[in-house]
Amino acid sequence: MKDLTPREIVTELDRHIIGQDSAKRAVAVAVRNRWRRRQLDPEIAREVAPKNIIMIGPTGVGKTEIARRLSKLVNAPFTKVEASKYTEVGYHGRDVESMIRDLLELGMKMVRAEQADVVREQAEKSVEQRLVSLLLGDTEDRDEPEEAPKHTEPQTAGLPRSGGWVPSEEAESKPDEHARVRNRLLQKLRDGAFEDREIEIVIKEKQTGPIMGMMGPDQFDPGVSSFLDNLIPEKSHRRKVTVRRARAILLEQETDKLIDEEKLIEQAIERTEQNGIIFLDEIDKIAAGEGKGGADVSRQGVQRDLLPIVEGSSVNTRHGVVNTDQILFVAAGAFHTAAVKDLMPELQGRFPIRVELQALTRDDFKRILTEPDAALTKQQEALLETEGMRVTFDASAIDAMAELAAEANASMENIGARRLMTVMECVFDEISFDAPDMVKRGEKTLTIDGEFVRERLKTIMKDEDLSKFVL
Ligand SMILES: Nc1ncnc2c1ncn2[C@@H]1O[C@H](COP(=O)(O)OP(=O)(O)OP(=O)(O)O)[C@@H](O)[C@H]1O
Numbered sequence: 001m002k003d004l005t006p007r008e009i010v011t012e013l014d015r016h017i018i019g020q021d022s023a024k025r026a027v028a029v030a031v032r033n034r035w036r037r038r039q040l041d042p043e044i045a046r047e048v049a050p051k052n053i054i055m056i057g058p059t060g061v062g063k064t065e066i067a068r069r070l071s072k073l074v075n076a077p078f079t080k081v082e083a084s085k086y087t088e089v090g091y092h093g094r095d096v097e098s099m100i101r102d103l104l105e106l107g108m109k110m111v112r113a114e115q116a117d118v119v120r121e122q123a124e125k126s127v128e129q130r131l132v133s134l135l136l137g138d139t140e141d142r143d144e145p146e147e148a149p150k151h152t153e154p155q156t157a158g159l160p161r162s163g164g165w166v167p168s169e170e171a172e173s174k175p176d177e178h179a180r181v182r183n184r185l186l187q188k189l190r191d192g193a194f195e196d197r198e199i200e201i202v203i204k205e206k207q208t209g210p211i212m213g214m215m216g217p218d219q220f221d222p223g224v225s226s227f228l229d230n231l232i233p234e235k236s237h238r239r240k241v242t243v244r245r246a247r248a249i250l251l252e253q254e255t256d257k258l259i260d261e262e263k264l265i266e267q268a269i270e271r272t273e274q275n276g277i278i279f280l281d282e283i284d285k286i287a288a289g290e291g292k293g294g295a296d297v298s299r300q301g302v303q304r305d306l307l308p309i310v311e312g313s314s315v316n317t318r319h320g321v322v323n324t325d326q327i328l329f330v331a332a333g334a335f336h337t338a339a340v341k342d343l344m345p346e347l348q349g350r351f352p353i354r355v356e357l358q359a360l361t362r363d364d365f366k367r368i369l370t371e372p373d374a375a376l377t378k379q380q381e382a383l384l385e386t387e388g389m390r391v392t393f394d395a396s397a398i399d400a401m402a403e404l405a406a407e408a409n410a411s412m413e414n415i416g417a418r419r420l421m422t423v424m425e426c427v428f429d430e431i432s433f434d435a436p437d438m439v440k441r442g443e444k445t446l447t448i449d450g451e452f453v454r455e456r457l458k459t460i461m462k463d464e465d466l467s468k469f470v471l
């Protein structure tokens with residue numbers, strides 16, 4: 001993935017999110033600044049701290065959506081977490097440090113994928129050799145180098161080593177013959193002649209202990225959990241699978257063999273520390289409200305635990321220590337009941353950039369209904385297309401849906417763009433049910449217009465009480 005300029009990032013976000021330009025700009029600049037920093041001399045780079053962002057805006061206006069889309073654009077470990085999910089250290093639940101551990105896991109995945117790409121060709125060759133051996137009837141046990149007795153080594157010299165193939169008695173006397181057989185088999189394998197043939201392979205698996213499974217490795221000190229991890233033996237068992245499936249499994253095994261785990265961890269930690277981004281959603285949920293109840297105390301505790309992580313500190317993980325100095329934090333919250341000032345001042349201070357997202361208007365709704373790549377109207381068209389029904393939306397239908405959504409938001413709770421989904425569901429309630437029958441009757445095209453929309457929503461809009469449930 002290439003590193004996008006701020007303008008390119010905004011353009012990408014525009015494909016999915018309508019409006020909210022200042023928020024888009026802010027995140028685009030913050031992401032680009034990570035790249036800029038990477039170009040600097042280490043001397044000065046060390047001094048450039050990430051400028052954390054806090055996004056504030058009513059519910060359903062695109063905060064989480066921006067994060068979701070951004071995560072697919074950035075070439076960096078990126079995790080989105082809900083602040084409300086954490087509990088203070090010492091209490092039952094996830095502690096905030098686990099977000100750093102999650103981020104590192106993502107970094108590991110990223111680096112592993114890259115390294116797998118590098119060794120792919122070599123790994124694929126090994127897999128082919130192993131498959132050929134298996135097709136020749138060799139059992140997998142003998143393939144395992146650690147289980148193969150040392151003294152067989154010289155005998156295999158000169159033969160394909162990567163497959164770990166051990167010659168059978170007769171072939172040993174005629175190595176040429178055997179090599180020919182293998183080559184022919186290899187050719188057929190490549191031509192796809194054996195894809196559905198079943199072979200038996202050895203699959204290694206780490207068992208999750210009952211305690212670990214129940215509590216999640218998170219509940220343990222990272223040191224303890226990696227210790228436990230080592231205690232749990234790798235279990236290997238045999239399984240019959242098709243060649244097609246075996247290829248995927250063996251590729252993973254061979255790739256693992258070729259990847260240097262130590263180096264992988266080192267790179268992943270570096271990547272996580274230097275480029276990692278954490279999206280801290282629902283941050284308003286940990287702000288203290290008016291009351292001074294027990295919940296508030298624990299929210300304060302989560303805030304306090306967050307401080308050092310956002311500020312920069314060292315977090316222990318099972319793979320090593322991760323320093324959070326350069327990790328970028330983007331927080332978001334609706335701040336309905338709580339205000340930003342209800343957050344601890346120290347925490348507020350760690351989010352120097354504030355952007356506000358705007359409440360969505362009727363015109364925004366019109367655009368949201370039609371413009372994004374996966375706009376609701378497009379989704380609905382695609383869904384009914386599968387039944388053989390062609391749905392088209394008249395401009396008047398879009399007008400009506402936007403207007404009714406805005407009206408409902410004004411007269412009831414304002415739930416932002418989420419209202420459009422309920423409106424859409426309502427309009428299509430009967431059609432979604434009847435579509436297969438309608439197509440059978442020959443009603444294969446359907447145009448939705450404003451009148452139809454209003455008709456469908458009329459009964460519900462009229463009855464305020466009922467509308468609360470339905471809309
Ligand atoms: N500006 C927008 N453009 C396009 N779609 C939007 C926009 N805002 C919201 N949506 C759609 O509405 C839904 C809810 O939006 P989102 O999850 O971003 O809300 P939010 O701002 O995070 O609200 P909350 O504070 O309740 O978490 C999403 O499915 C999203 O696609």
Ligand SMILES: [Mg+2]
Pocket residue numbers: 063064065281282
């Ligand atoms: Mg959200």
